[in-house]
Structures are given as C-alpha cells and as structure tokens.
Amino acid sequence: xxxxxxxxxIPKLNGSWKFLDDYSYEEMIHGQLLYSTCxxxxxxxxxxxxGYNLSEFTVVSAANIPGENIVPEPVCDQxxxxxxxVFHFGQVIMGIAHPNRKLLxxxxxxxxxxxxxxxxxxxxxxxxxxxxxxxxxxxxxxHRTGRKPDPNWIxxxxxxxxxxxxxxxxxxxxxxxxxxPKEKIMFVRATCQCPFFVKEGVETxxxxxxxxxxxxxxxxxxxxxxxxxxxxxxxxxxxSLLSYKSGKPVKIVLERExxxxxTTKRHPARIxxxxxxxxxxxxxxxxxIDYRLDAGxxxxxxxxxxxxxxLHAISGYSIxxxxxxxxxxxxxxxxxxxxxxxxxPQAFAAMEAHxxxxxxxxxxxxxxxxxxxxxxxxxxxxxxxxxxxxxLSDCLERVIEKSNYLQKLEEFKEWNKTHKDKKGIGISIxxxxxxxxxxxxxxxxxxxxxxxxxxxxxxxxxxxxxMGQGAHTTLAQMFFEAIDHPREKCLVQLPNTSKTPNSGPxxxxxxxxIIGNLLRRFALKIKDELGFENLDDYVSSNQxxxxxxxxxKFVQDPSVVFDEENYVGVAYKDYSWAACVxxxxxxxxxxxxxxxxxxxxxDIGKVVNQKIAVGQAEGGIxxxxxxxLCEFFYKAGYGRMHGFSDYALPTTMDLPEIDVEFIHTxxxxxxxxxxxxxxxxxxxVRNAFHNATGxxxxxxxxxxxxxxxxxxxxxxx
Amino acid sequence: xxxxxxxVNGKDVKLTVDDSLRLLDxxxxxxxxxxxxxxxAIGECGACTVIMNGEAVxxxxxxxxxxxxxxxxxxxxxxxxxxxxxxxxxxxxNGAIQCGFCTPGMLMSAKALLDKNQNPxxxxxxxxxxxxxxxxxxxxxxxxxVKDAVEKINLAKGS
Numbered sequence: 001x002x003x004x005x006x007x008x009x010i011p012k013l014n015g016s017w018k019f020l021d022d023y024s025y026e027e028m029i030h031g032q033l034l035y036s037t038c039x040x041x042x043x044x045x046x047x048x049x050x051g052y053n054l055s056e057f058t059v060v061s062a063a064n065i066p067g068e069n070i071v072p073e074p075v076c077d078q079x080x081x082x083x084x085x086v087f088h089f090g091q092v093i094m095g096i097a098h099p100n101r102k103l104l105x106x107x108x109x110x111x112x113x114x115x116x117x118x119x120x121x122x123x124x125x126x127x128x129x130x131x132x133x134x135x136x137x138x139x140x141x142x143h144r145t146g147r148k149p150d151p152n153w154i155x156x157x158x159x160x161x162x163x164x165x166x167x168x169x170x171x172x173x174x175x176x177x178x179x180x181p182k183e184k185i186m187f188v189r190a191t192c193q194c195p196f197f198v199k200e201g202v203e204t205x206x207x208x209x210x211x212x213x214x215x216x217x218x219x220x221x222x223x224x225x226x227x228x229x230x231x232x233x234x235x236x237x238x239x240s241l242l243s244y245k246s247g248k249p250v251k252i253v254l255e256r257e258x259x260x261x262x263t264t265k266r267h268p269a270r271i272x273x274x275x276x277x278x279x280x281x282x283x284x285x286x287x288x289i290d291y292r293l294d295a296g297x298x299x300x301x302x303x304x305x306x307x308x309x310x311l312h313a314i315s316g317y318s319i320x321x322x323x324x325x326x327x328x329x330x331x332x333x334x335x336x337x338x339x340x341x342x343x344x345p346q347a348f349a350a351m352e353a354h355x356x357x358x359x360x361x362x363x364x365x366x367x368x369x370x371x372x373x374x375x376x377x378x379x380x381x382x383x384x385x386x387x388x389x390x391x392l393s394d395c396l397e398r399v400i401e402k403s404n405y406l407q408k409l410e411e412f413k414e415w416n417k418t419h420k421d422k423k424g425i426g427i428s429i430x431x432x433x434x435x436x437x438x439x440x441x442x443x444x445x446x447x448x449x450x451x452x453x454x455x456x457x458x459x460x461x462x463x464x465x466x467m468g469q470g471a472h473t474t475l476a477q478m479f480f481e482a483i484d485h486p487r488e489k490c491l492v493q494l495p496n497t498s499k500t501p502n503s504g505p506x507x508x509x510x511x512x513x514i515i516g517n518l519l520r521r522f523a524l525k526i527k528d529e530l531g532f533e534n535l536d537d538y539v540s541s542n543q544x545x546x547x548x549x550x551x552x553k554f555v556q557d558p559s560v561v562f563d564e565e566n567y568v569g570v571a572y573k574d575y576s577w578a579a580c581v582x583x584x585x586x587x588x589x590x591x592x593x594x595x596x597x598x599x600x601x602x603d604i605g606k607v608v609n610q611k612i613a614v615g616q617a618e619g620g621i622x623x624x625x626x627x628x629l630c631e632f633f634y635k636a637g638y639g640r641m642h643g644f645s646d647y648a649l650p651t652t653m654d655l656p657e658i659d660v661e662f663i664h665t666x667x668x669x670x671x672x673x674x675x676x677x678x679x680x681x682x683x684x685v686r687n688a689f690h691n692a693t694g695x696x697x698x699x700x701x702x703x704x705x706x707x708x709x710x711x712x713x714x715x716x717x
Numbered sequence: 718x719x720x721x722x723x724x725v726n727g728k729d730v731k732l733t734v735d736d737s738l739r740l741l742d743x744x745x746x747x748x749x750x751x752x753x754x755x756x757x758a759i760g761e762c763g764a765c766t767v768i769m770n771g772e773a774v775x776x777x778x779x780x781x782x783x784x785x786x787x788x789x790x791x792x793x794x795x796x797x798x799x800x801x802x803x804x805x806x807x808x809x810x811n812g813a814i815q816c817g818f819c820t821p822g823m824l825m826s827a828k829a830l831l832d833k834n835q836n837p838x839x840x841x842x843x844x845x846x847x848x849x850x851x852x853x854x855x856x857x858x859x860x861x862x863v864k865d866a867v868e869k870i871n872l873a874k875g876s
Contacts, residue, residue, distance in 0.1 A: 005809065012817030013805045015752015015792040019818060022751040102737070168852045170756045170764055170818040222754070222818030223852050256757040468816025468853045611812040615854055619815065622855035644761035644850060652843040652856050 003611035004487060006473045008466065012220065019220040020174035020191040025249035028176070029058070031097035031242045032108050032252060033235075035262055036086035039120035039332040043084055043093065049110035057107065058097040058246035065241065067207025071234050071300070072200045075136065078298035078335060080205055080237045086115070088297040089122070089640070090262030090334040095238040097250050105255075120332035123636055124163075127294045127331035128270035136299045139310050139326040141567045143382040147321060149286055153276040156358050160273070160350035161699040162682075164633035165266035165623075166647055167339050169467075171222020173263060174253035175235045177202075177243035184211035186240045191221045192232035194505035195463050199497045201233025202240045209244060216496040221467035225623075226338030228467065229507055230301055231263045257642050264337025265633055267293040267305060271313070271350035277358055282372045284358070286321040289313045291347065295328040296335035302328050305336075307437050309343030311383065311571045312679075315351035316392045316429050317370075318379035333640075338507060340620065340678040344432055345627060349700055352428040352683035357696055365409075366427055366687065367400050374429070383562075385570045391664055395579035395601045396429055398663055403581035403599040409691070416692065422586040424692025429579045430680025433572025434513040434672030436504075438562035441514060446554040447501035448518055450479070450526070454546045456539040458490045460519065462503040464511045465495055469674060470612035471511045478516040478608055478670070482523035485535050501551065509672025512608060513574065514554060516670055522552045574669060576676045578602040582625065582656075582684035586692045591704035591711070593689060595625055595656035602660065602676060605667035613673055617660045620677025626650045628682030629701050723787045725750070726794035740779035741765045744791060752792040752821050756850075763849030766822035767791045773829035773845070792821035795828070803873070804828055807865040808858075815853030823849050827863045835870060837863075 011017035048054060062069050062083040069079045082091045093113070098104040121127050149155070176189040186206060190198050195215040202213035215236070221228065235252060242250040254263075272290040277283065291313050295302035310326035359369035374396060379387045400406065405425060412423040435441050449461040460479060466472040472492035480490040493499070503515050532538035539546055562569040582598040600621055607613045630648045633641050641647035682700060689707070690696050697710050719736040722729070725748060732747055741758075744750040744767070753776060756764030760775040767776045768790040795802045801809065804827055814820050823846065830837055830845035837845070842863045851859060 003812070006812070006814060008817065009809050009814045010801070012814045012820050013792075013801060013808055013824070014796040015750070015821050017817055018751070019754065021755065168850075170762060170816065170850065170852055171754070172756070220817055223816040225852070253755075256759070256762075468818075470815070615812050615815060615858060618855040618857050619853045620855075623852070643759060644757060649850055649852065651848075651850065652846045652860065655843070655856050655860075658855060658857060 002609065004473060004477050004609055006470050006612065017220045018218060019171050019222050020176065020189065020218040021253045023176055023189055023218060025176065025178055028249040028251055029097045029099045029246060030101040030104055031095055031239055031250045032104055033092045033238065033258065034094040034096055034108055034111060036082065036089060036091040036093055038086055038115040038117060039089050039122050040087055041115035041117040043082070043086065044114040044116055047112040049107060052107055056098055058242055060095045060238065060241045060245055061093065064245065065205055066209035067205045070204065071237065072204050073230060073300040074304050075299035078300050080234055088332045088334050092234070092238065095242045097242045097246055122332055124268045124294055124634060127329050128268070128292050133329040133331065134327050135330045136303055136328040139306055139567060141310055141322065141324040141382045143322040143384070145321045149276040150278070153278055153285055154362060155274065155276055156354070156361065157274045158354060158357060158698055160271045160353055162269045162346045162349045163631070163700055164268050164336065165339055165627055165631050166260060166633055167225040167227030168649055169223030169225060169227055172254045172256055172259045173228065173231060173235055174251070175232065175239040176249060176251045177236065177239040178249040179243040179247065186210045186213045186244070188213060188215045188236050188240060189218055190215055190232055190236060191218050191228060193224050193228045193465055193467060193507060195465065195495045195497050196502045197230065197233050197505060198236045201237045205237035206240055206244065213240070214496065214498045217465050217494060219494065221465055224467040225340045226342065226507070227263060229338040229505065231337065260643055260647065261640055262334050264335060266339035267295065267302065267336040267346065269293050269346035271346060273350060273354045275354065275358060277362065279362060282364060282369060284317060284319045284373050287314065287319045289324040291324065291326040293328055294331050294336065296331060296333045298335045299328060300335045301337055304437065305338070305343040309347050311433065311437065312344040312347040312431070313351060314382055315348055315355065316375045316431055317355070317373040318375055322382040324382060340623065340675050342508070342675065344430070344675070344679045345624065345682060348428065348430045348680050349628070349682045353686055353698060356687040356690060360690065367405060370396060370427065370429065383568055383571055391603045392429060392431060392577040394663060395577050395603055398661065399579040399581050399599050399601040402661070405581050408583070412691065420588045422588065422692035424584045424586060424688040426582050426684045426687030426691055427580065428680050428684040428687060430676065431575045431577045432509055432672055432676040432679055434574045434576065435510040435572060436508050438564050438571055441554065442556040444504045446503040446514060446518070447551060448503050448515060448522060449501050449549060449551045450522065451547055451549050452539065454539065454543060456489055456536045458485065460490065460492045461500040462492060462515055463495050463500050464503055464506045464515055467506065469616055470609065471506065474512055474609050474612055475516050475519055478520045479523045482520045483527045483535055509674040509676070511674070512670050513672045516608065518552065518554050525552065526550055574671045576602065576604045576671045576673065578676050578680050580681050580684045582681065582688050584685065584688040584692060586689065591707040593629060593685065593702055595629065595685065597657040597659070598625060598681065598684070599659045602662055603664045604662060604673045604676070605664065605669045605671040607662050607665050608670050613662065614660050616673050617677045618658050621658055621681050622650055622655065624678045624681030625685055627701065628685035630703060632701055719781050721781060721784055723784050723789060725789045726791060734781055736781050738781045739777055740767070740784050740789070741776040743781065743784065744776060750791050750793055754818055754821060756818065763826065764819055764822045766825045766849060768825050768829050771829070771832065773826045792824055795824060803869040804831065804866040807862040807869060811858040811862040811865060813854060813858040813862040819849055819851040823851065823859055831866065831870065835867065837867065
C-alpha cells in the first residue's frame with residue numbers, strides 16, 4: 001500500500017513530458033479529416049474551393065485504400081472512410097494534408113459536399129423506442145424458474161433512460177504517421193490505449209503496401225477513459241494513408257469540436273425493468289430486464305459493451321427468477337464506444353433507481369430493502385456464477401455507518417418540513433467484473449517481457465499504456481516489491497509494438513488485475529528460477545548471464561468457464577464491489593441540485609499504491625456523479641454538443657466533498673479499479689433527490705430543466 | 718507580419734511573426750516551449766493558461782499583437798536549477814498529477830492567484846481554478862496542493 005510517487009510526475013510538472021502534439025519530424029505536414037455533415041445520404045459531388053493550389057494538398061479517400069476499408073473491431077462493419085453513402089454525421093469522407101495547418105483548416109472549412117439526403121434517425125428516443133432499429137445479436141440471460149408470480153407479489157414496471165457521456169480527455173485525439181519506404185515500415189506515434197489495436201488498424205488499411213506497422217505511444221497520453229480504445233485505429237489508418245501518399249510524416253491532431261462531435265461516446269440506454277416483490281419477505285422474487293443501447297451507425301465494439309451491460313444489469317441482488325435481454329439499436333449517429341464502466345453505469349443507473357422505487361412504494365427503508373436482497377455467499381448471479389463473498393454487503397454496511405445515513409434520513413425529514421429548499425440523501429451500490437468478459441482473457445493470451453541488464457536494471461515491456469492512471473508506476477511497483485528490488489532500477493518501457501509483446505489492451509480494469517498480478521508472479525518466478533535472495537548481488541556475481549530476457553504468459557484460472565452462446569457460467573473471476581451514499585442540497589428557486597458530500601466504500605482487494613488508487617477513485621466518482629447530475633450530449637431540437645461550453649463538465653465550483661475508503665485490503669489479489677468508481681455514483685444522486693422531494697425522475701441526468709418539468713407536472717397532477 | 722518585443726520567463730524576445738498567430742502558437746512553435754498545452758483553442762478548458770502581465774490568461778485567446786511589450790511566464794519557468802517550486806512540490810506530494818495535460822495550466826492559474834494573494838480562502842482557490850478543467854483527478858488533490866503550497870510559502874516567510 002506504499003504511495004510510491006508516479007515516475008512521470010516531475011516531467012509533467014515542469015512541462016518536459018511530451019504529449020502527441022509536442023512531437024515533430026523533419027518535413028512533417030499536417031492532416032485533418034473531412035467528415036459528413038449529413039446524417040444519411042449519398043454523396044453527389046464534392047466541391048473544392050477556388051483559389052488554392054490543389055497540388056500542394058494530399059488527399060485520400062476510400063478509393064485510395066490499398067488494403068481493406070473496414071476498421072478491425074469485434075464486429076467489423078465500419079469503414080475508415082465512406083465511399084458513396086454516408087450513414088451518420090461525422091463519418092469521415094477524406095483525409096487531407098498540407099504543410100500549413102492554418103491554411104489546411106481554412107481549405108477544409110470551405111469544401112462543399114452535395115448530398116442526396118435519405119431518412120435518418122438522430123434522436124435517441126426515436127432510435128431506442130422502435131424495435132425495427134434492432135441490429136446485431138440479441139444477448140439473453142435466462143434464469144427463469146417457470147414459477148408464476150404469486151397473486152400477492154407486488155409488481156413494479158418502469159423505464160429508465162441514460163444519456164450519452166463524453167470522455168472529455170483533455171488531450172485531443174492525435175496521431176503521427178511516418179512512412180519509411182525503404183523498410184516498408186509505417187511508424188506511428190499514437191496517443192492511445194491499445195497499441196496493438198492501432199497496429200492492426202494500420203495494417204488493415206495499408207494491406208500489402210507495407211511490410212509492417214510499428215506503433216509507439218507518446219510519452220504522455222492526456223487522458224482516455226475508453227475514448228482512446230478504438231477511434232485511434234481509424235485515425236491511425238487515415239494518417240498512415242496520408243503519409244504513404246505524400247511520402248512525408250503526417251500529424252493529425254483533432255480540433256476539439258471535431259473530437260467532441262465525431263468520436264465515440266458512452267451509449268445512451270433505455271432500460272425497462274419489471275419486478276415482482278413478496279411483501280411478506282420483502283424479497284424481489286422475479287425480474288425482467290430489457291436493456292437497450294443506441295449503438296450508433298455501426299456495431300463496432302458495442303456487442304462487448306452490451307455483454308457487460310446485461311451481466312451487470314441485475315445490480316447486486318439475489319433474485320431467484322430472472323430474464324435479461326440485451327439489444328443494440330441502430331441510429332444515424334457516430335458509433336458509440338468504450339467509456340469507463342462499459343455498459344455497467346447504465347445498468348446500475350437503472351436498477352439502483354428501480355430498487356429505490358420499490359422500497360418507496362412499499363414504504364420500506366431503502367437501506368433495509370437493499371440489505372434484504374443483496375448478494376451473499378450461497379447466492380448466484382443470473383448466469384449461475386456462485387457468489388463467493390459478502391464483500392458487497394460489507395461495503396453497504398460500512399458506508400451506511402460512516403455516512404450516518406439512518407440518522408440523517410430522520411434529520412432531513414424534519415428539516416425539510418420547515419424549509420423551501422430541501423436536503424436529501426441517497427444510496428447506490430455497484431460492482432465491476434475484472435478483465436475481459438467470459439473467455440476473453442484466455443483468447444487474449446497476454447504476454448509480458450522483462451530484460452535484466454548488467455547493472456541489474458529491470459526493463460519491463462508491456463503493451464499497456466499509462467494514460468494518467470499511473471499504470472506504469474504501479475506495474476513496476478508490483479514487480480519490484482515482489483523481489484524487494486530498488487524502485488529506481490525497475491522501469492516500464494514506453495510501449496512500442498516492435499519491442500513489446502502483446503499484453504493486451506489497456507481496458508476492462510485489467511491492467512493491474514491481469515498484467516500487474518502477472519508481473520508479481522513473474523518476478524517471483526524469476527527469483528525462484530535464478531535462486532537469488534538479492535537481484536543486485538546475483539547480477540554482479542553472474543555478469544556473463546546478463547543482459548537476459550524473460551517472457552511469461554497469462555494463464556487463465558481453469559474455473560473460469562463461460563458459455564458465450566447461452567450466457568451461463570463464470571463471466572468474471574473476480575469482482576470489485578462498492579457502495580455509496582450521497583447527500584444533496586436542492587435549491588427550490590433554481591431547481592438545482594448541489595452535491596454536498598459523497599461517501600464511497602470500495603473493495604478492490606489489495607491496494608498496491610494508496611495515493612494512486614484514491615486518485616483513481618475520486619476522479620471516477622466525480623465522473624459518475626456528473627453522469628447523474630449534469631452531463632448529456634444530445635438534446636432534441638439542438639443536436640450534439642460542440643465543446644466544453646455546451647457540454648457541462650464539472651469544474652472546481654461543482655465539487656462536493658468526496659470520501660473514499662477501501663475495505664478488505666488484506667486480500668492477496670489486486671482487483672480491478674479503473675472502472676468501478678464510475679459505475680455506481682449516478683443513481684445515488686437520483687435517489688437523494690427523491691429523498692429530498694418525494695419525486696422520482698427516471699431519466700438522467702437530473703438537470704434543472706428536467707427537475708422543473710417533473711415538479712410542475714407533479715403539481716398539475 | 719508583426720515585429721514583437723516581449724519578455725518570456727525573464728528573457729527578452731524579439732520575433733517577427735504572422736500577426737494571426739496566437740500567444741500559444743508563439744510559445745509552442747516559435748519558441749519551442751511545448752509545456753503549455755492546447756486543449757480546445759477557444760478558451761474553454763484552461764490547458765494553455767500562462768501568466769501575462771501578472772494575470773492568468775488562456776494563451777489560445779491572445780493574439781500576437783497583444784503580446785507586444787508583455788511579460789509572459791510559462792510552466793517552464795517554475796523549476797529553478799532542477800528544484801521544483803513550492804507549488805510544484807505540493808502537487809507532487811498530493812498526487813495531483815494524473816494524465817498531466819491540465820497540469821501546466823493548473824499550475825499557472827494557481828501561481829497567478831498566489832502571486833497576488835498569499836492567503837486565499839478555499840472559495841478563492843476554487844474560483845481561481847474554475848476555468849481549468851481536469852477530467853482525471855476530480856480536482857480534490859489539486860485544491861489540496863494549492864492549500865498546502867499556501868502553508869509552505871507562509872511557513873518559509875515566517876522562518
């Protein structure tokens with residue numbers, strides 16, 4: 001639990017750490033993307049503006065692609081560039097490059113494209129309400145018992161809506177491609193989460209025109225949160241094509257408005273839940289969930305988000321009879337993609353709201369109702385995976401105790417009687433399965449490499465990137481702590497696909513959980529094989545053996561068996577668990593919710609680096625609270641947001657007090673941490689608002705306009 | 718084109734640049750001071766904050782002409798002889814750096830505040846940093862860093 005300082009902290013503080021846009025190459029020119037402003041249509045004509053010397057520009061389109069015009073994804077259905085038909089606003093039509101970045105922007109803005117417009121679905125509800133829009137494979141978890149609901153069971157049926165969410169990494173998407181014709185190598189410098197995805201992306205579009213793509217990340221990756229998981233493959237492909245055609249290094253850094261408008265977002269969801277609850281035992285006996293995601297125009301990685309969504313849809317409750325269906329819906333909007341949580345935040349936003357609604361309707365204390373139904377040893381997930389620990393319940397008990405929830409419920413009730421403004425307090429719980437879903441980690445077959453040098457320096461080679469979450473500090477720490485080696489002699493190398501084995505993408509809360517724990521075992525294995533007590537001493541007395549390379553592969557625990565056809569079995573070996581209580585102050589005159597305090601108790605098992613872990617939790621919790629409170633990306637009649645003025649990120653002025661406590665830290669396993677802080681907080685805001693006002697809002701976020709409508713509708717009733 | 722005379726990090730600079738350039742371009746492209754970052758180009762995110770004539774400004778919103786005779790300070794000026802400033806030290810101690818893209822701007826907004834007000838209240842700190850977005854940290858360690866720096870600076874003065 002040592003709080004080792006981040007290795008990149010000092011260069012980030014003095015401005016010397018290089019982000020993508022800080023790199024420059026000789027003769028480098030600048031590129032940008034020309035994208036569709038039509039939601040659906042056929043391209044009739046493209047008019048380049050007069051007054052420019054066209055020979056100075058490099059232009060690439062679908063027609064110039066030597067390889068395949070399909071971005072490699074779990075479902076390969078999205079082209080790099082549209083050919084004749086565009087299926088969404090923001091679909092890339094051309095890549096254009098020029099030595100002068102300013103002139104290039106001006107030129108692109110003046111290009112006019114004529115379309116023959118076709119019918120398009122751009123509204124979220126229009127997309128999600130109409131079952132004709134379903135595409136891709138339906139996922140079903142069928143854990144029905146066949147028992148009919150007893151007549152006295154109380155039926156609740158509600159529909160919940162969650163919005164898009166923008167990752168809002170502060171460093172925009174960017175890529176530099178450097179074509180090396182002699183070696184036939186396309187070198188790409190990337191700000192990305194998954195260098196090997198980018199490699200596949202470049203090799204797919206370039207086909208046999210190149211021998212190999214080599215991807216190296218920039219030193220600094222200025223935030224990602226899932227947003228730099230798959231879009232970089234597309235961007236790298238087009239940047240590479242521009243470099244190949246121009247013969248020059250090409251840099252594309254997206255302008256913020258383009259980045260916000262055309263890249264992937266969190267999927268908007270419509271989640272319909274029906275439950276039957278036994279009033280005698282206060283147990284939820286039966287549940288039906290219809291989980292729908294607006295995938296955008298293409299499926300890309302949405303099926304994987306859908307999988308995690310249905311696998312977390314029931315929240316943390318043992319319900320004997322469950323049927324969960326998950327479906328993707330097509331719209332004419334850019335494909336939605338990965339964002340911290342990956343389908344789980346939508347699931348908890350709905351189910352944690354639903355549980356609160358049942359408790360209120362049956363006049364049961366929301367904490368006691370949760371306690372009655374929460375996962376315990378002996379229960380199972382709807383996939384039949386057994387629950388092996390009571391840690392979720394421990395999180396709930398601890399957060400109730402430390403937030404003084406029960407006492408505050410009474411205090412606020414009294415206070416609210418005599419005040420126009422209202423105080424409220426709300427609970428939510430959540431969990432996150434670590435690593436790839438089901439058999440994914442087996443398929444990934446991750447490999448790591450270390451090189452021990454003559455001076456006993458250990459160089460660690462992993463493909464996992466440090467995008468600010470401190471991965472390279474924590475991964476090195478897991479290695480050197482295992483063999484008690486000096487920290488300054490153990491360094492994770494900058495990911496480069498020609499030097500680094502494929503240890504998989506930096507996603508799915510898998511970096512510390514899968515790769516970190518692998519490195520810890522690896523360190524012990526090397527120690528055992530070489531038979532040293534002290535690595536420094538061993539290396540100095542056996543100089544002829546070094547430098548020496550070691551490799552190790554991840555082996556999945558044989559108990560992880562998941563039937564991907566029927567959704568039965570162990571979906572994730574280890575889960576992180578959490579519970580949260582949030583307190584709000586509701587300003588009755590402005591309809592604004594002010595977050596005052598949020599208590600969060602999280603079980604991520606062993607905490608490797610306390611300061612980094614708390615930092616991850618605090619940042620994720622604020623993203624989660626903001627998902628419930630203020631962030632949305634599309635508004636009917638307005639369209640998509642353009643930047644940080646109309647997309648409302650929290651600032652220092654919106655910040656509540658955030659309390660984080662980790663429990664069960666004596667566990668031998670460091671479990672997933674990246675995503676869980678984002679998964680659970682949003683519904684606590686909604687539930688606190690209900691506690692304050694007696695009103696349930698089932699559509700997120702709880703912005704003043706929506707509250708105003710709800711309150712006035714309620715008065716009209 | 719415009720002939721500019723101004724001072725950056727204590728050094729006088731003479732430059733002839735395209736008059737449509739922004740201070741951000743001048744710093745990054747003409748002077749190689751890439752510590753200052755471009756996050757949005759329209760004054761919404763604060764990543765490009767520098768101090769100009771004592772005020773924290775978004776350097777993406779300052780045109781070349783406005784730089785004439787100005788005194789500009791960037792993140793590169795904070796560390797002296799490989800010794801971090803007290804503010805940087807406080808960021809380090811509090812774990813206030815995650816991706817680091819907002820960090821230079823945060824530091825400069827905080828420094829501009831502390832240069833003028835050595836005993837800011839929590840509200841004054843929050844207000845001074847309101848224009849600097851951070852998506853990683855949830856702001857908590859950043860605010861704690863500024864509070865710590867205030868203490869360190871005042872302690873140093875006292876001794």
